[in-house]
Amino acid sequence: MSTFLGIDTSNYATSLAVYDAASGRVPVMLKRFLPVREGALGLRQSDAVFHHTAALPEMIDELKSKTDCRELSAVGVSVKPRPVEGSYMPCFLVGRAIGSAVSAALGIPLVETTHQQGHIAAALYAAGGDLYEKRALVFHISGGTTELLLVERLQVLRVVGASQDLYAGQAVDRLGVKLGYGFPAGAEVSRLAASCAEQPDPRVSVQGTNCSLSGLQNQCEKLLAEGRDPAYVSKYCLTAIAKTVTRMLQAAQAQEGRLPCVCAGGVMSSGIIRDHVTARVPGVRFVPGEFSSDNAAGAAILAARSGEGTHG
Missing domain, CATH: 3.30.420.40 (ATPase, nucleotide binding domain)
Structure with missing residues (x-):
């Protein structure tokens, strides 16, 4: 059996x-x-x-x-x-x-x-089973966590970095619900963001391998109050998360060595986040949606x- x-x-x-x-x-x-x-x-x-x-x-x-x-x-x-x-x-x-x-x-x-x-x-399986026995950085981002983990043989050795306040998934879901979508709202926010042709350049707060995301929620609410298009605000939100992930991974690789990086969790299903991070972090692997x-x-x-x- x-x-x-x-x-x-x-x-x-x-x-x-x-x-x-x-x-x-x-x-x-x-x-x-x-x-x-x-x-x-x-x-x-x-x-x-x-x-x-x-x-x-x-x-x-x-x-x-x-x-x-x-x-x-x-x-x-x-x-x-x-x-x-x-x-x-x-x-x-x-x-x-x-x-x-x-x-x-x-x-x-x-x-x-x-x-x-x-x-x-699930992330290491989908990214390629060759990582099971290796040391790797796994970024787990969802509605319940934003943690960058050092992993070996499927065991968490330690938390390398994390959000000090709001989770990335919370920022996305709160924006989506404010725009009238059901919870969880990640898929709808991603769909809306993909329709925006503009390229936002959001401010992010990253200190080494840690970050703060509470300001992102405030920024998105301010943009909506100013009358900015919901598609632009959605792309702004996801781009801010992408920049945050990139900087944290780069800091972690500088600290831990050029380890393989795997991005998992529902938020990481966003094409905007994937494209931004993969263009800036060599060898990073993103997990297909059903395993993310x-x-x-x-x-x-x-x-x-x-x-x-x-x-x-």
């Missing part, structure tokens, strides 16, 4: 995935975004827990139609946001409960990991690579 189930119940999506270690492929990826009411900037944790609980039985049925669950070797599940003490969100308890149940029912190991480690594993945004592929890969899990 060489197939491994991954489960991730983040504050954005319910995700299941199957990794086939024999072929090195992820043949099954299932995801449902959590519904957010119009104008809201996210979900209460109690609502997230409800939506995960409601979605998973149907998703498990769909999974069974796509793979033989009796052939699973282990289950990998995200049990908290990040691999640090005190990291906790109730929504991950739903995935943990389902993972424990599958583990017990099938008599297979349960491998507990974190949402961030899952992102890293929230997904369970990383949890499945980590289960396969763990060798031995803990039985639920």
Whole structure:
């Protein structure tokens, strides 16, 4: 048996995935975004827990139609946001409960990991499995984190840099919701920005490998108040994030050496960010959207690579 189930119940999506270690492929990826009411900037944790609980039985049925669950070797599940003490969100308890149940029912190991480690594993898989065993810089940018991580053998060695206040994904989502789009708003902000022919030159705040993004939200609100076109403001926002990412990566490479760089997380799906950064940081790799945004592929890969899990 060489197939491994991954489960991730983040504050954005319910995700299941199957990794086939024999072929090195992820043949099954299932995801449902959590519904957010119009104008809201996210979900209460109690609502997230409800939506995960409601979605998973149907998703498990769909999974069974796509793979033989009796052939699973282990289950990998995200049990908290990040691999640090005190990291906790109730929504991950739903995935943990389902993972424990599958583990017990099938008599297979349960491998507990974190949402961030899952992102890293999925990103390195999509960027090229040759990075699994190497030391690399992984930039994880989403609605819940903006961290530049030093990674080796899929483990976070340390945080090299981070935002000192607002996360990049928060800046994008707040702009998108202000423009009338649903949460999360990254895809709509990116689409709107792509229609702008002007090239903004935003101010950014980067101090070595750390940054501050709270000023970006203020700048975008000021531009809208001045009557600037929403497409221009959207491009301004994404260009500011691109400049910030570039400067932080350049500082990290100067500090850590010319390590491979991988950019992951939902915000990194933006073509504007990708094009800006790749033109200025040699060898940087961006991850395709399905492996960059929230997904369970990383949890499945980590289960396969763990060798031995803990039985639920």
